[in-house]
Amino acid sequence: xxxxxxxxxxxxxxxxxxxxxxxxxxxxxxxxxxxxxxxxxxxxxxxxxxxxxxxxxxxxxxxxxxxxxxxxxxxxxxxxxxxxxxxxxxxxxxxxxxxxxxxxxxxxxxxxxxxxxxxxxxxxxxxxxxxxxxxxxxxxxxxxxxxxxxxxxxxxxxxxxxxx
Numbered sequence: 001x002x003x004x005x006x007x008x009x010x011x012x013x014x015x016x017x018x019x020x021x022x023x024x025x026x027x028x029x030x031x032x033x034x035x036x037x038x039x040x041x042x043x044x045x046x047x048x049x050x051x052x053x054x055x056x057x058x059x060x061x062x063x064x065x066x067x068x069x070x071x072x073x074x075x076x077x078x079x080x081x082x083x084x085x086x087x088x089x090x091x092x093x094x095x096x097x098x099x100x101x102x103x104x105x106x107x108x109x110x111x112x113x114x115x116x117x118x119x120x121x122x123x124x125x126x127x128x129x130x131x132x133x134x135x136x137x138x139x140x141x142x143x144x145x146x147x148x149x150x151x152x153x154x155x156x157x158x159x160x161x162x163x164x
């Protein structure tokens with residue numbers, strides 16, 4: 001018998017001025033940062049890569065002071081306890097698990113990119129349209145289905161913008 005997955009309650013939070021830590025600097029970390037930037041959080045990214053090895057987009061965010069970057073190996077001290085959200089987005093599931101356990105002990109909301117069972121919250125697929133934000137999330141079993149629904153909603157909204 002398949003274990004029943006619990007759905008997550010959608011909650012729209014103000015991130016304005018709140019500390020957000022992303023550990024990792026790969027594709028998933030970059031995508032998280034890209035989506036979070038417009039919401040006003042204070043984003044810090046920590047990873048092993050030297051700044052010049054980061055994707056061009058991340059280097060631009062650093063240069064424009066949209067994010068802070070620390071090139072360092074993960075250690076427990078990296079998580080100060082002041083973070084509102086932490087994203088464990090390294091390419092090492094064991095490190096991501098350790099990050100999740102530390103955050104949960106400290107009462108910090110954490111998202112482990114490599115294990116949905118260790119997530120306090122899911123990162124939704126987001127549509128920003130003028131003064132609206134639409135977030136779509138599933139139970140983590142079918143990311144493709146969530147992405148397809150987001151595209152359908154985007155196409156629907158585009159259709160509404162056509163002159164009548």
